[in-house]
Amino acid sequence: MMTTATWLQRMLDTSWLSSQLGGSVRANRVRVKPETSISVAVEDGQGLCVGWARLLWPDGHRKATKAKRNAAEAGLEISQRLVGDMLLQSGLVSADPKLARPLQNATEAGIIGAWQLEQVLRYNPMRRLVLREGERIVRIAAADRPLSLRLDHLISAEIPIPQRLDDGSLPGISVQAFTGNGDLAGTPDLEATATVGRIIAHLHATESIPRELRTDLLRRAPDPVAQARTHVRLLEVLSPGLARRARAIASKLSDKPAVAPVLSHGDLSPDQVLVGDKQVWLTDFDRACLASRATDLGSFLAVVDDDAGEVFLDGYRSGGGQLPSAKALRDAVTGSLMLRAVDPLRLASPAWELEVAANLDRIAELLT
Numbered sequence: 001m002m003t004t005a006t007w008l009q010r011m012l013d014t015s016w017l018s019s020q021l022g023g024s025v026r027a028n029r030v031r032v033k034p035e036t037s038i039s040v041a042v043e044d045g046q047g048l049c050v051g052w053a054r055l056l057w058p059d060g061h062r063k064a065t066k067a068k069r070n071a072a073e074a075g076l077e078i079s080q081r082l083v084g085d086m087l088l089q090s091g092l093v094s095a096d097p098k099l100a101r102p103l104q105n106a107t108e109a110g111i112i113g114a115w116q117l118e119q120v121l122r123y124n125p126m127r128r129l130v131l132r133e134g135e136r137i138v139r140i141a142a143a144d145r146p147l148s149l150r151l152d153h154l155i156s157a158e159i160p161i162p163q164r165l166d167d168g169s170l171p172g173i174s175v176q177a178f179t180g181n182g183d184l185a186g187t188p189d190l191e192a193t194a195t196v197g198r199i200i201a202h203l204h205a206t207e208s209i210p211r212e213l214r215t216d217l218l219r220r221a222p223d224p225v226a227q228a229r230t231h232v233r234l235l236e237v238l239s240p241g242l243a244r245r246a247r248a249i250a251s252k253l254s255d256k257p258a259v260a261p262v263l264s265h266g267d268l269s270p271d272q273v274l275v276g277d278k279q280v281w282l283t284d285f286d287r288a289c290l291a292s293r294a295t296d297l298g299s300f301l302a303v304v305d306d307d308a309g310e311v312f313l314d315g316y317r318s319g320g321g322q323l324p325s326a327k328a329l330r331d332a333v334t335g336s337l338m339l340r341a342v343d344p345l346r347l348a349s350p351a352w353e354l355e356v357a358a359n360l361d362r363i364a365e366l367l368t
Contacts (some may be wrong), residue, residue, distance in 0.1 A: 197315025224335030298332020
């Protein structure tokens with residue numbers, strides 16, 4: 001029987017996937033559950049997201065049959081075929097086994113209409129879909145976050161974020177106003193970068209957080225050490241050599257600092273910053289949490305160059321933020337890099353092993 005690593009190689013092989021699905025396609029985002037399933041978003045030659053595919057081990061065939069039946073009852077189609085003793089399923093985004101129901105709810109509520117592939121901004125199969133619907137951005141998630149509306153209202157009272165337009169009554173669905181002309185990753189700008197620093201300082205100064213939100217947010221603080229262990233378990237199956245390196249690095253990571261936590265974005269990077277004419281907004285608070293102030297700072301510094309990093313920190317200081325120690329910042333950068341260490345795999349890069357190795361090299365260098 002072929003290993004999980006071998007099946008992953010096939011799913012990332014454009015020729016193999018195209019031959020199985022009957023068209024010129026490639027994998028985009030990928031999620032691996034060893035000896036259980038491999039799921040990918042499927043793109044066409046123009047980079048448009050056209051659907052999903054998942055390979056299931058024999059124990060999952062019954063679940064696949066149920067998903068196909070549920071889709072048929074909703075008037076949707078899921079294709080499937082046996083590849084040896086494995087089952088390969090595929091379908092349009094609208095037939096995603098985890099997102100089909102909330103998508104249908106959004107349609108019935110009039111939130112979305114007959115959307116086209118060009119409207120898809122982001123698709124993570126079995127997890128999340130982001131659509132542009134006119135002047136609105138619609139986020140559809142498989143897992144509901146019942147406190148997200150209250151969190152958005154709390155944050156919008158402190159810093160500029162896209163306006164929330166829905167009432168939070170549909171599980172897993174949120175609607176925001178389309179905002180800005182693009183993100184900071186696509187249009188780097190040092191003045192906007194300084195503004196981000198000031199905005200984050202204001203966010204960190206938030207004081208009045210309702211008890212139920214505080215409890216939820218404390219649970220969601222990122223833990224690079226725990227995440228490193230998760231990376232190791234996955235890499236042990238896919239690339240034992242990388243797993244050994246990741247395990248050695250994980251043993252040197254610092255534990256979460258014992259400092260007073262602040263309201264944090266949780267996944268701060270230039271692509272989470274929307275820019276317009278002399279205006280900046282933060283977006284995508286799915287990983288908002290209560291964490292050390294170094295968490296957001298390290299997250300941003302980990303993915304920008306030195307000049308942008310200095311401007312960002314200057315903005316943070318000018319906004320009233322108190323910088324952590326140099327060691328705390330370095331630890332936060334290292335921790336953020338570890339959280340992202342296997343992103344090349346998640347993004348379905350054919351060269352993911354080399355790219356993950358390069359990520360581990362950078363983390364090891366910071367730890368010396």
